[in-house]
Amino acid sequence: MAKVTIDGITIEVPDGTTILNAARMIGGDIVPPTMCYHSKLKTSGGYCRTCLVKVSKGSEKDPRPMPKPVASCRTNVMDGMEVENLLSPEILEARAGVVEFLLANHPLDCPVCDQAGECDLQNLAYENGKVATRYEFQKREFEKIDIGDKIQLHMTRCILCYRCVKTADQITDGRVHGVLNRGDVSEISTYIQNAIDNDFSGNMIDVCPVGALTDKTFRFKSRVWYTKPVDAHRDCPKCSGKVRLWYKGEEVLRVTGRKDQYGEVQDWICNDCRYEKKNTSDWVIEGPSHVLRDSVISANHYESLKALKATIDRQRKGLPHGHKTTLGHGALDPNNTH
Amino acid sequence: MAGKKLLLANDHIEGIRSLRVYRQHGGYQSLEKALKQMTPEQIVEEVKASGLRGRGGAGFPTGMKWSFLAKPEGVARYLVCNADESEPGTFKDRYLMERIPHILIEGMIASSFALGARTSYIYIRGEYFYVARILEQAIAEAYEAGLLGKNILNSGFDHDCYVQVGAGAYICGEETALLESLEGKRGNPRIKPPFPAVAGLYGCPTVVNNVETIAAVVPIIRDGGAAYASIGIGKSTGTKLISASGHLNKPGVYEIELGVPVEEFIYSDEYCGGIRNGKKLKAVVAGGSSVPILPAELILKTANGEPRLMSYESLADGGFASGTMLGSGGFIAMDEDTSIVKNLWNFSRFYHHESCGQCSPCREGTGWMEKILHKILDGNGTLADVDLLWDIQSKIEGKTICPLGDAAAWPVASAIRHFRKEFEEYVKNGKNIRDVKHYYRLNNLVEI
Ligand SMILES: Cc1cc2nc3c(=O)[nH]c(=O)nc-3n(C[C@H](O)[C@H](O)[C@H](O)COP(=O)(O)O)c2cc1C
Ligand code: SF4
Ligand code: SF4
Ligand code: FES
Numbered sequence: 001m002a003k004v005t006i007d008g009i010t011i012e013v014p015d016g017t018t019i020l021n022a023a024r025m026i027g028g029d030i031v032p033p034t035m036c037y038h039s040k041l042k043t044s045g046g047y048c049r050t051c052l053v054k055v056s057k058g059s060e061k062d063p064r065p066m067p068k069p070v071a072s073c074r075t076n077v078m079d080g081m082e083v084e085n086l087l088s089p090e091i092l093e094a095r096a097g098v099v100e101f102l103l104a105n106h107p108l109d110c111p112v113c114d115q116a117g118e119c120d121l122q123n124l125a126y127e128n129g130k131v132a133t134r135y136e137f138q139k140r141e142f143e144k145i146d147i148g149d150k151i152q153l154h155m156t157r158c159i160l161c162y163r164c165v166k167t168a169d170q171i172t173d174g175r176v177h178g179v180l181n182r183g184d185v186s187e188i189s190t191y192i193q194n195a196i197d198n199d200f201s202g203n204m205i206d207v208c209p210v211g212a213l214t215d216k217t218f219r220f221k222s223r224v225w226y227t228k229p230v231d232a233h234r235d236c237p238k239c240s241g242k243v244r245l246w247y248k249g250e251e252v253l254r255v256t257g258r259k260d261q262y263g264e265v266q267d268w269i270c271n272d273c274r275y276e277k278k279n280t281s282d283w284v285i286e287g288p289s290h291v292l293r294d295s296v297i298s299a300n301h302y303e304s305l306k307a308l309k310a311t312i313d314r315q316r317k318g319l320p321h322g323h324k325t326t327l328g329h330g331a332l333d334p335n336n337t338h
Numbered sequence: 339m340a341g342k343k344l345l346l347a348n349d350h351i352e353g354i355r356s357l358r359v360y361r362q363h364g365g366y367q368s369l370e371k372a373l374k375q376m377t378p379e380q381i382v383e384e385v386k387a388s389g390l391r392g393r394g395g396a397g398f399p400t401g402m403k404w405s406f407l408a409k410p411e412g413v414a415r416y417l418v419c420n421a422d423e424s425e426p427g428t429f430k431d432r433y434l435m436e437r438i439p440h441i442l443i444e445g446m447i448a449s450s451f452a453l454g455a456r457t458s459y460i461y462i463r464g465e466y467f468y469v470a471r472i473l474e475q476a477i478a479e480a481y482e483a484g485l486l487g488k489n490i491l492n493s494g495f496d497h498d499c500y501v502q503v504g505a506g507a508y509i510c511g512e513e514t515a516l517l518e519s520l521e522g523k524r525g526n527p528r529i530k531p532p533f534p535a536v537a538g539l540y541g542c543p544t545v546v547n548n549v550e551t552i553a554a555v556v557p558i559i560r561d562g563g564a565a566y567a568s569i570g571i572g573k574s575t576g577t578k579l580i581s582a583s584g585h586l587n588k589p590g591v592y593e594i595e596l597g598v599p600v601e602e603f604i605y606s607d608e609y610c611g612g613i614r615n616g617k618k619l620k621a622v623v624a625g626g627s628s629v630p631i632l633p634a635e636l637i638l639k640t641a642n643g644e645p646r647l648m649s650y651e652s653l654a655d656g657g658f659a660s661g662t663m664l665g666s667g668g669f670i671a672m673d674e675d676t677s678i679v680k681n682l683w684n685f686s687r688f689y690h691h692e693s694c695g696q697c698s699p700c701r702e703g704t705g706w707m708e709k710i711l712h713k714i715l716d717g718n719g720t721l722a723d724v725d726l727l728w729d730i731q732s733k734i735e736g737k738t739i740c741p742l743g744d745a746a747a748w749p750v751a752s753a754i755r756h757f758r759k760e761f762e763e764y765v766k767n768g769k770n771i772r773d774v775k776h777y778y779r780l781n782n783l784v785e786i
Binding site: 046047048049052067068069071074093094097098100101102104105134135137159160162178179181182183184185186 | 507509524529690691692693694695696697698699701702703704705706709726729730733736737738739
């Protein structure tokens with residue numbers, strides 16, 4: 001076991017736990033935001049850099065601080081480690097920088113994007129970003145590509161989180177999906193645009209944090225906030241059969257995997273459940289899905305984000321760089337903000 | 339007096355590329371000594387005692403790196419030679435491999451013996467295709483002479499060495515991207531830990547060393563670590579190959595004893611012979627394009643007024659505020675007519691082109707910086723753009739997976755730090771700065 005302190009809150013976690021997961025065990029606002037990490041995918045994380053934290057004390061044995069910010073999703077805790085997230089103005093500034101980088105080449109046209117309302121990037125930018133972008137050059141654009149008849153890829157919106165690549169690698173067989181080219185012209189691609197006709201390919205849609213991979217059978221049928229999520233299950237020979245049905249009126253518009261509070265899929269589902277079972281009679285209904293605090297479907301969506309945003313803005317603006325904060329931990333107490 | 343040469347002592351000898359001539363001049367005696375008179379542990383101890391530091395850029399002590407190598411029972415270990423040499427301004431490995439390929443092969447076999455590696459690889463950049471041919475030829479000669487293969491020189495040590503040509507990517511010089519590429523995958527740097535010493539090539543413990551580092555093991559075994567350590571200054575022991583380029587009278591590859599004053603290196607006839615066409619020196623990038631650029635006065639003397647030396651410590655004196663790094667030894671000298679802004683744009687264009695694109699600050703930031711520099715060069719920049727450049731580089735540095743992000747940030751930071759006036763001049767008069775040389779002379783912008 002290792003004892004780690006994050007923003008002044010101490011917790012004991014098993015050896016080999018990442019800083020991010022230790023923070024998630026504590027819960028609340030001190031949990032660093034993530035875009036590329038996904039708990040159900042091996043070797044995910046490390047790419048987007050939104051989860052950067054400052055390690056102000058390495059461990060009991062070697063108390064030296066780590067020289068650079070580290071990706072909390074890929075860095076394991078050490079016994080006696082002290083970590084700063086919301087308490088570090090430099091980290092919040094660096095994170096605002098990451099948001100700006102992620103948005104630099106991202107089309108800022110949420111009103112016409114199918115992901116709007118359930119987009120992790122929208123939420124991230126709202127909480128951690130700044131008001132305006134300083135990027136004034138032409139953004140890169142790609143043509144839309146059909147990956148088979150069910151999935152559409154719009155690379156223009158992709159943030160290269162590698163989640164779909166890992167999904168294709170780890171839960172479907174026969175690797176035909178990966179990254180082509182390098183740098184800011186990298187693109188997600190299937191092998192010569194092969195259709196991914198695999199029983200589990202649809203999960204790539206669920207892991208995509210932005211509107212780059214979307215469900216063609218659902219695209220533009222409805223804004224998500226007009227739909228009602230309901231948890232349901234069925235006895236499926238291929239997968240867990242645990243799904244979320246998205247209703248408009250009496251009609252099931254789409255079927256997805258269930259996501260946890262961090263937007264990460266809990267159980268993979270097969271394409272049969274996702275595309276072929278769109279009648280209520282196919283399912284055992286469990287009841288309305290637990291609506292997340294940061295979901296637009298929740299009544300006071302951006303209201304509930306405001307408290308955290310205010311804390312972040314205050315921390316970032318109010319304090320000079322490198323200045324130790326005098327803010328009492330109470331203000332960041334996870335129990336205080338809800 | 340000419341400095342001592344350990345690697346290039348025989349580079350002028352005709353036919354030294356061949357095994358026969360190389361052996362006539364003492365070649366493979368270090369290997370023989372290693373296999374017949376020394377244990378692997380003793381070799382590691384000699385390398386430690388030599389104080390040799392990695393010549394690929396970071397300067398990490400080689401003996402220490404070797405002693406970190408994990409040695410689990412029944413698991414293969416690998417030595418991988420990094421011959422990707424892609425940092426702009428660096429071309430010393432090419433010269434060494436092209437001229438005296440056998441010193442690298444001898445170093446590979448002896449080092450592999452020290453590390454217990456049955457197999458080693460030389461990963462060479464795609465553009466050095468003809469050099470790969472030279473190495474393959476040398477390896478074939480070595481097999482034929484019983485210096486590679488089974489039971490080398492009757493020592494009982496078996497070893498195979500392979501050359502692998504990359505596809506031409508700077509990022510594949512980063513050691514973990516190199517290993518990915520060597521495994522046949524996309525050359526993305528790995529997220530560390532684990533480090534290669536624990537899980538490197540094919541998940542096995544691996545040492546990655548630069549060409550020059552591995553070649554230096556040959557004289558260390560021959561003369562002993564102490565003799566090697568007696569050359570140089572302080573913790574900068576031995577000799578170093580410097581790739582000298584730019585506006586010098588005699589650009590080229592020089593083997594120097596570490597500790598030579600920078601002034602002597604630039605101006606003496608033994609080395610670069612001064613600045614071309616009688617011009618004044620304006621700035622130097624001392625260790626390859628990624629290290630901070632320094633104006634003439636700071637490269638010749640430290641901020642404290644002491645003569646700057648060609649050593650790891652002296653070049654770093656003053657931190658990034660007034661110092662730089664020895665890096666890979668890519669020494670680029672710029673005369674008074676050089677446009678720092680234009681040069682920086684060129685560097686930034688390179689890093690933008692070479693970013694692997696895995697992590698967002700480097701993927702998006704490098705291209706952004708290049709575009710802003712282009713805008714400034716075109717005469718459309720504003721003072722806010724200069725501040726924005728500074729801000730972007732600060733948000734890349736130290737926040738990426740691999741050090742390419744830093745390598746892209748440092749040139750920008752140092753150019754603005756030391757040459758801000760020139761950026762402001764471009765902002766004010768950019769449209770008129772068509773002929774840089776003419777403009778500088780006219781406006782007396784050079785003040786040395
Ligand atoms: C972007 C990048 C490019 C690099 N390119 C090279 C290279 O071309 N050759 C090299 O020897 N080391 C290069 N390095 C350093 C290697 O990662 C590694 O540190 C080195 O090969 C270790 O060898 P050494 O200890 O002998 O210096 C590069 C590092 C980075 C981050
Ligand atoms: S398509 Fe979506 S899941 Fe795949 S890398 Fe891009 S943003 Fe990530
Ligand atoms: S810093 Fe640049 S080159 Fe290195 S891993 Fe990140 S994107 Fe790739
Ligand atoms: S979530 Fe940790 S780097 Fe992306």
